[in-house]
Amino acid sequence: MSKTILVVDDSxxxxxxxxxxxxxxxxxxxxxxxxxxxxxxxxxxxxxxxxCDVNMPNLDGIGFVRELKQKPAYRFTPVLMLTxxxxxxxxxxxxxxxxxxxxxxxxxxxxxxxxxxxxA
Amino acid sequence: xxxxAKHDGAAALPLLQxxxxxxxxxxxxxxxxxxxxxxxxxxxxxxxALAAAVxxxxxxxxxxxxxxxxxxxxxxxxxxxxxxxxxxxxxETLRRQGLLVDSTAELLPLWTxxxxxxxxxxxxxxxxxxxxxxAMHQQLDVALNAGDETDMQAKQHALQAVxxxxxxxxxxxxxxxxxxxxxxxxxxxxxxDLAEQNAALVGLSGEIRDIxxxxxxxxxxxxxxxxRAGAAGRGFAVVAGEVRNLAIRSAExxxxxxxxxxxxxxxxQTVVEQVQRNVELSRESRExxxxxxxxxxxxxxxxxxxMAEDAQALMRVRSDIEAQVNEVIVKLQFQDHxxxxxxxxxxxxxxxxxxxxxxxxxxSDALAARLxxxxxxxxxxxxxxxxxxxxxxxxxxPDETQDTASELxxx
Numbered sequence: 001m002s003k004t005i006l007v008v009d010d011s012x013x014x015x016x017x018x019x020x021x022x023x024x025x026x027x028x029x030x031x032x033x034x035x036x037x038x039x040x041x042x043x044x045x046x047x048x049x050x051x052c053d054v055n056m057p058n059l060d061g062i063g064f065v066r067e068l069k070q071k072p073a074y075r076f077t078p079v080l081m082l083t084x085x086x087x088x089x090x091x092x093x094x095x096x097x098x099x100x101x102x103x104x105x106x107x108x109x110x111x112x113x114x115x116x117x118x119x120a
Numbered sequence: 121x122x123x124x125a126k127h128d129g130a131a132a133l134p135l136l137q138x139x140x141x142x143x144x145x146x147x148x149x150x151x152x153x154x155x156x157x158x159x160x161x162x163x164x165x166x167x168x169a170l171a172a173a174v175x176x177x178x179x180x181x182x183x184x185x186x187x188x189x190x191x192x193x194x195x196x197x198x199x200x201x202x203x204x205x206x207x208x209x210x211x212e213t214l215r216r217q218g219l220l221v222d223s224t225a226e227l228l229p230l231w232t233x234x235x236x237x238x239x240x241x242x243x244x245x246x247x248x249x250x251x252x253x254x255a256m257h258q259q260l261d262v263a264l265n266a267g268d269e270t271d272m273q274a275k276q277h278a279l280q281a282v283x284x285x286x287x288x289x290x291x292x293x294x295x296x297x298x299x300x301x302x303x304x305x306x307x308x309x310x311x312x313d314l315a316e317q318n319a320a321l322v323g324l325s326g327e328i329r330d331i332x333x334x335x336x337x338x339x340x341x342x343x344x345x346x347x348r349a350g351a352a353g354r355g356f357a358v359v360a361g362e363v364r365n366l367a368i369r370s371a372e373x374x375x376x377x378x379x380x381x382x383x384x385x386x387x388x389q390t391v392v393e394q395v396q397r398n399v400e401l402s403r404e405s406r407e408x409x410x411x412x413x414x415x416x417x418x419x420x421x422x423x424x425x426x427m428a429e430d431a432q433a434l435m436r437v438r439s440d441i442e443a444q445v446n447e448v449i450v451k452l453q454f455q456d457h458x459x460x461x462x463x464x465x466x467x468x469x470x471x472x473x474x475x476x477x478x479x480x481x482x483x484s485d486a487l488a489a490r491l492x493x494x495x496x497x498x499x500x501x502x503x504x505x506x507x508x509x510x511x512x513x514x515x516x517x518p519d520e521t522q523d524t525a526s527e528l529x530x531x
Binding site for chain 2: 009011012013014016017019020021023024055083084085086091094095099100101102103104105106107108109110111114115118
């Protein structure tokens with residue numbers, strides 16, 4: 001079943017390949033270049049999942065998730081962190097901010113889609 | 121300049137010694153970075169190696185700049201004393217160092233621009249590549265008539281159902297033709313029976329004629345006997361005449377029956393021949409139809425099997441393409457990794473440049489502490505397995521870094 005997924009990453013190529021994997025599985029994708037851009041793109045519409053990088057300019061992924069969880073419309077929207085970071089401390093930071101899962105780049109599409117299926 | 125004037129020859133030596141101590145620290149940092157550059161070169165990451173080489177240049181610039189600055193601040197007598205006591209730093213060496221400093225200082229921003237430009241171009245190219253690849257993938261999907269595997273299986277089942285229905289319809293038609301052959305045989309048998317019965321009628325009509333002839337002879341004998349009896353046989357003669365007339369009429373009726381039966385028999389024979397021809401034609405037509413049905417059924421079955429094989433081959437091709445697309449998706453993410461590594465290297469260059477521009481009065485310990493913190497900062501900034509692996513290996517510590525690619529954790 002098609003889901004609407006917000007992809008937040010400052011790397012255009014990562015947004016492209018994530019979009020390719022998600023669209024290939026029949027999902028709709030909204031792209032944002034960083035946390036601030038992602039907040040600006042939240043219009044109250046239904047989001048089934050957020051896939052978010054950690055290290056980004058303007059507003060990083062952890063900060064974005066914290067702000068996202070403050071919004072009533074998106075309090076329960078699941079967030080998957082997609083990042084090169086694999087340190088346990090960083091993961092705990094993401095978990096504390098409200099993320100539901102953590103996937104380390106480079107990701108395999110089937111692993112990403114399995115996570116999407118479980119979260120969205 | 122007033123501060124410079126306070127230096128004399130006696131004070132110059134410790135100053136230069138301090139400078140050399142700083143240069144030693146800088147060279148220490150240089151030696152720390154050299155293995156990193158070597159590791160990057162060994163892995164074939166030329167752009168990264170270029171990025172890592174820049175800090176080396178900064179080291180050279182820093183060392184030579186400090187030496188040059190101190191050298192210029194020394195009074196003439198101090199320079200002479202130093203030249204004579206140390207005998208190491210010659211005017212020619214300093215001139216060359218100055219040239220190196222100037223050219224390196226000129227090249228440094230160029231290198232930074234090259235790295236930044238290369239990073240931007242790489243990101244643009246990889247993004248464009250990913251976009252084109254995405255479009256190509258979508259077109260392939262269309263070309264392969266990609267639904268999911270369930271769709272493909274549903275189509276195969278539908279095809280098998282159509283084939284089964286066709287075979288059933290052909291089977292019923294075949295049975296109908298067989299029934300028609302049986303009916304033709306029965307009809308032929310009935311007509312044959314009719315012809316036989318008719319032939320029996322011909323024989324019966326001949327017997328009637330024979331009986332009439334015998335009655336006619338009997339009537340003639342009776343007339344002769346009546347004539348011989350004279351007047352007494354006159355009445356008998358009349359009866360004999362009537363019997364003779366009846367015999368003649370019976371013979372005529374028998375002839376008519378014979379003729380009629382013969383004509384009917386001729387017609388029946390014609391009908392039999394016609395029916396036999398029709399039955400023969402029907403048999404040929406039936407055999408032709410059965411051959412056609414057999415071939416059609418065989419063709420449909422073969423085509424259905426062929427289509428099923430094609431569908432399976434298509435699914436295999438599609439599966440192979442999906443695997444390759446997934447592999448490309450993984451490989452295309454190298455740009456993000458490289459971009460982060462370059463960013464961290466640029467930041468490390470900035471740190472090093474700052475660390476290597478101390479004030480003359482800065483204690484060597486403080487400089488040593490700042491240089492020592494450079495590696496720690498690099499480690500803190502590291503966000504990729506590659507950086508962590510290089511930093512861990514080159515520090516001499518056991519490599520405990522793991523390949524965390526695609527590692528998924530649910531909270």
